[in-house]
Amino acid sequence: MVFNGPTLWELRLNDGDKTWRRALAGGVVDAQEIARRGWILASELKHAAAIEAGLAIRVPKEAIAAIEAGDASIAKQFVPSLNELTITRSEVEDPVGDVPHQPMRGLVHRYPDRVLLKPFFHCASYCRFCFRRFQVAKEKPLSKDELAAIFAYIAQHPEVTEVIISGGEPMMMTDRRLACLLAQISAIPHVELVRIHSRAVTLLPERITPEFVHLLRSSSKPVWWVVHINAANEWTAAACDAARRLVDGGVPLLSQSVLLKGVNNTVDQLLALFRQCLRLRVKPYYLHYPDLARGTHHFRIPLDEAIALVSELRGKLPGYGVPELVVDIPGGHGKVPVGKRWAERLESGEWCFTSPCDGSESLVHYEI
Numbered sequence: 001m002v003f004n005g006p007t008l009w010e011l012r013l014n015d016g017d018k019t020w021r022r023a024l025a026g027g028v029v030d031a032q033e034i035a036r037r038g039w040i041l042a043s044e045l046k047h048a049a050a051i052e053a054g055l056a057i058r059v060p061k062e063a064i065a066a067i068e069a070g071d072a073s074i075a076k077q078f079v080p081s082l083n084e085l086t087i088t089r090s091e092v093e094d095p096v097g098d099v100p101h102q103p104m105r106g107l108v109h110r111y112p113d114r115v116l117l118k119p120f121f122h123c124a125s126y127c128r129f130c131f132r133r134f135q136v137a138k139e140k141p142l143s144k145d146e147l148a149a150i151f152a153y154i155a156q157h158p159e160v161t162e163v164i165i166s167g168g169e170p171m172m173m174t175d176r177r178l179a180c181l182l183a184q185i186s187a188i189p190h191v192e193l194v195r196i197h198s199r200a201v202t203l204l205p206e207r208i209t210p211e212f213v214h215l216l217r218s219s220s221k222p223v224w225w226v227v228h229i230n231a232a233n234e235w236t237a238a239a240c241d242a243a244r245r246l247v248d249g250g251v252p253l254l255s256q257s258v259l260l261k262g263v264n265n266t267v268d269q270l271l272a273l274f275r276q277c278l279r280l281r282v283k284p285y286y287l288h289y290p291d292l293a294r295g296t297h298h299f300r301i302p303l304d305e306a307i308a309l310v311s312e313l314r315g316k317l318p319g320y321g322v323p324e325l326v327v328d329i330p331g332g333h334g335k336v337p338v339g340k341r342w343a344e345r346l347e348s349g350e351w352c353f354t355s356p357c358d359g360s361e362s363l364v365h366y367e368i
């Protein structure tokens, strides 16, 4: 089950690739080792195979020190749990509805103007709440022929102006492969933007080599980067340096986080996370309510609590530091922004506003 590198593609590594692949190998992928370290009980080991059938195990090297120090905000994300064996009635295999919008393997075309490209399904860490666990660590990388068919599809769809490279973890591909992918995307005239969704900045910071930053910089189409990060403590010294390398190299960074019980479901934890993002020039973009992936109920808090939590951030963070809370609803209907209603129209025609500074209510009438 555990995958240690590209297979289908010819493997030619530069020195930077060799460095990050050594760091990748420093993660923990073995349930026995996890039990030996005391992160799970010895009695839980006999369920390891059933858990791994749902999602493979990989605790990234970057997370080990925090887990050893007892940091639940990190441990809960990567250390497998028996809770994953409980599948609730509403949980489904493909919770965000990729499959109904997949013209071919590895491409999701849900919004008219954007496509999501999934070239690679393995990751530097296996996050226990992963919403693509039906594919992640299970499917093979796309072959050259499959990619060629995808580029032909995008070329035939002039309405597509952005290609989002996601996965799995796209940064598990070598520099050479990524350079090739970027060149192929950039060659399509109507594609204006490239976006990368990755966890590598915090969980495999060695991946952000100077060679790689140079590669992004040489892209003829602008590249935006979305950092997946859920806890302030993921910002290790190495992760902060990796973020600086990208921003200094001209790549704008956004963040997306998943609201996870026991990881970041308090106001203080969210404030610490987003404040540290801002200090690193990472703009908080989305906060995802956890998708209905199989075996993930233990990560969810009630949606109304999630809405109340996020409304408390407003007034405590700069406006550009508050991410949008979104729910990717089942069936592939997209990400729906959800939030507190700050303004309500009364029967009198007046509007009642709630202040984000002090919670007070004000009535205002607008003559039109």
Ligand SMILES: *Cc1c(COP(=O)(O)O)cnc(C)c1O
Binding pocket: 096, 108, 109, 110, 111, 114, 115, 116, 164, 335
């Ligand atoms: C999340 C997602 C996008 C990107 O949505 P944005 O709101 O632009 O961040 C695009 N396509 C698919 C299939 C997605 O799941």
Ligand code: SF4
Binding pocket: 122, 123, 124, 125, 126, 127, 129, 130, 131, 132, 133, 136, 167, 168, 169, 199
């Ligand atoms: S890095 Fe992303 S795709 Fe990979 S396991 Fe984590 S959430 Fe899933």
